[in-house]
Amino acid sequence: MSTGPRSPLSFVEMFELPTVVDVRTAARALGVCPATVYRMLRRQVFPCPVLRVGGRYRIPTIELMRALGVDEHPVYSMELHRPAECVQEAFAF
Template sequence: MTGRDDTTLTFREIFDLPVSVDLRTAARAFGMCLATAYRLVGEEAFPCHTIRIGRRHRVRTVDLLAALGIEERPVFADEVADGVALTLFD
């Protein structure tokens, strides 16, 4: 066991991602293992564009969201309650 979390990312976790993510995180968003992600990158068939930096691959979060078919970030009820987001009635 590697101690790393290889479960699929939740909807909430996807929206908390930074501007770019490593290939492991992008693979989790698609529900695939890292080995499959590297194979697809090598075949130029990964579901979204990857950026190679040295020996590592990064994925822009905006590309990841587009590949997942997510066009807008939803507002969660607890964000409204915490004052992070505005409601339609504000």
Template sequence: MTAQEPTPMTVAEVASLPAVVDLMTAARALRIGRTTAYALAREGGFPCPVVRVGGGYRVPTAGLLRVLGLETRTG
């Protein structure tokens, strides 16, 4: 049995994310698998900032957008 890969997120989906997302949403946007995402988060190697909240991880969307090159520029 093989695990089905999650469907990659579109730019529109990423742009409509809330201020903070769970680790798996961020991993989907970055096309990182579940096991790798959790391993990177535990080791401090996830591509964008990750915040440990209770027993889980949260990812500020601003950092995710920055890594994806989609941050909005003002000024």
């Protein structure tokens, strides 16, 4: 098992996460080590709501993304190049 540092999550990887993530994944998203996340949790200064499931922490992905300032509806470059009427149709309710 590797104990070395892992690279932070990319923007694309953030949108591929499951509904909730573990401490290691949240640490990658924040660009810190898991020990820092555990320290934040103990001090109750973690930047978003956390679930306690049994003896484990689970962080809702949507809350983690909000804490990082990531919009839950990404804009893809393809949408930027489409005519305005196509984009308006996509967002019509």
